[in-house]
Amino acid sequence: MTGSANMIGYGLAAIGPGVGIGLIFAAYINGVARQPEAQGRLQAIAILGFALAEALAIIGIALAFVL
Amino acid sequence: MTFAGSLVSAADGFVAPGPSNFDLPPVFSVGGLEVTKPMLQLVLAAVLVFGFFYATARQGSMVPGKLQFVGESAYGFVRNSIARDIIGSRDFIRFVPYLLALFFFILLNNFFGSIPFVQFPTFSRAGMVYGLAGLSWVVYNAAGIRRHGFLGYLKLQTVPAGINGVMLILLVPLEFLSNIIVRPVTLALRLFANMLAGHLLVLLFALGGEYLLVHGAGLIKPVGILAWLLFIAIAFLELLVQFLQAYVFVLLNAMYISGALADEH
Numbered sequence: 001m002t003g004s005a006n007m008i009g010y011g012l013a014a015i016g017p018g019v020g021i022g023l024i025f026a027a028y029i030n031g032v033a034r035q036p037e038a039q040g041r042l043q044a045i046a047i048l049g050f051a052l053a054e055a056l057a058i059i060g061i062a063l064a065f066v067l
Numbered sequence: 068m069t070f071a072g073s074l075v076s077a078a079d080g081f082v083a084p085g086p087s088n089f090d091l092p093p094v095f096s097v098g099g100l101e102v103t104k105p106m107l108q109l110v111l112a113a114v115l116v117f118g119f120f121y122a123t124a125r126q127g128s129m130v131p132g133k134l135q136f137v138g139e140s141a142y143g144f145v146r147n148s149i150a151r152d153i154i155g156s157r158d159f160i161r162f163v164p165y166l167l168a169l170f171f172f173i174l175l176n177n178f179f180g181s182i183p184f185v186q187f188p189t190f191s192r193a194g195m196v197y198g199l200a201g202l203s204w205v206v207y208n209a210a211g212i213r214r215h216g217f218l219g220y221l222k223l224q225t226v227p228a229g230i231n232g233v234m235l236i237l238l239v240p241l242e243f244l245s246n247i248i249v250r251p252v253t254l255a256l257r258l259f260a261n262m263l264a265g266h267l268l269v270l271l272f273a274l275g276g277e278y279l280l281v282h283g284a285g286l287i288k289p290v291g292i293l294a295w296l297l298f299i300a301i302a303f304l305e306l307l308v309q310f311l312q313a314y315v316f317v318l319l320n321a322m323y324i325s326g327a328l329a330d331e332h
Contacts, residue, residue, distance in 0.1 A: 044152060048322065051315040055253050058260040065086055 010064035017057035024049040081278045084270040089191055089263065108189045112175040116168065145170050145317070153321040158328055162321070165206060170317040173199070173258070177309035180266050181302060188262040188309070193255070200255035203320045208247075211327030220327065246326075254319060261312045265305045272298035 028046035032039050093101035123138020131139055145167045150159040173190070180188030190196045211220040225242045226235065272294050280291030 040148070040152070044148075044318065047311075047315060047318060051257065051319060055257055058257050059253075061264055062256055062260050 006064045010060050013060040014057050017053050020053035021050055084267060084274055104187055105189045105192050105195055108179050112172055116171045116175060149317055149321050154325040162324055166317050170313055173316055174313040177313055181306055188266050190258050191262040191266050193259045196255040196259040200251040204251040207323040207327045210324055214328050258312050258316050265308050269301055269305055272301055
């Protein structure tokens with residue numbers, strides 16, 4: 001069973017960013033649906049938010065391999 | 068891992084791919100310096116990006132041909148939708164060459180993970196990305212220091228607006244840590260870990276499918292075919308991620324530059 005606990009831990013840790021990214025894109029889709037002409041501005045912000053939330057998952061996977 | 072292994076029940080022959088799969092042996096060595104495949108890919112990508120933009124911009128005619136049109140659309144994408152939108156129309160033009168080169172250099176290096184016969188994303192080795200992140204750290208800090216002076220820039224990055232008193236003692240070290248020290252690390256880790264994890268996933272489905280198909284007993288074999296179908300789907304997902312990560316890297320670079328140039332509020 002070596003290494004399995006790490007992977008379970010990483011799976012649990014990925015829930016948070018997963019929910020976060022879902023919320024970010026939900027808000028983005030909402031925004032575009034309400035005001036399609038704002039898509040250009042919203043897209044950059046959505047992708048930035050996605051990248052920041054994803055960073056947590058990425059740090060998690062790095063630690064899952066390192067620890 | 069061991070659970071899935073016991074289902075297949077063969078004499079535990081399957082070794083799951085891990086980070087050690089990314090330690091490639093050196094291709095050749097020059098005077099003790101061992102040259103590996105990712106290093107060659109970096110050089111190849113630089114040559115290809117330079118060659119592409121040189122070839123498309125060489126003619127420079129008023130009515131662009133097909134090749135020039137492709138080059139100019141690529142340039143226009145980075146110039147307008149990344150640099151101008153984020154940095155603002157006052158200062159962006161100075162940073163366009165850097166952002167353009169960075170975007171296509173990273174994009175090509177990421178696509179190397181999916182291009183047949185190359186099939187190794189250069190930035191799945193952390194050292195390669197630290198170089199890029201270090202470069203962007205120098206660029207945005209230098210831009211900020213030139214605009215505001217050293218102390219002014221430090222104040223801009225570490226003292227949040229509208230906060231005073233005791234909270235500053237707490238916030239200034241945090242802001243310094245987050246804006247000056249941790250930034251290049253997360254920038255590098257994001258690209259590196261995405262490339263590593265994505266390639267690992269593709270590797271796992273390819274090798275696992277092969278193992279199930281060849282060594283699996285009876286009814287297990289069709290699962291191998293399923294794994295290969297998923298492998299194809301994930302390879303396409305990888306293409307999307309590779310583009311997205313190059314975009315995000317350059318977008319964040321532009322954000323940091325625009326944050327460094329911002330006026331005091």
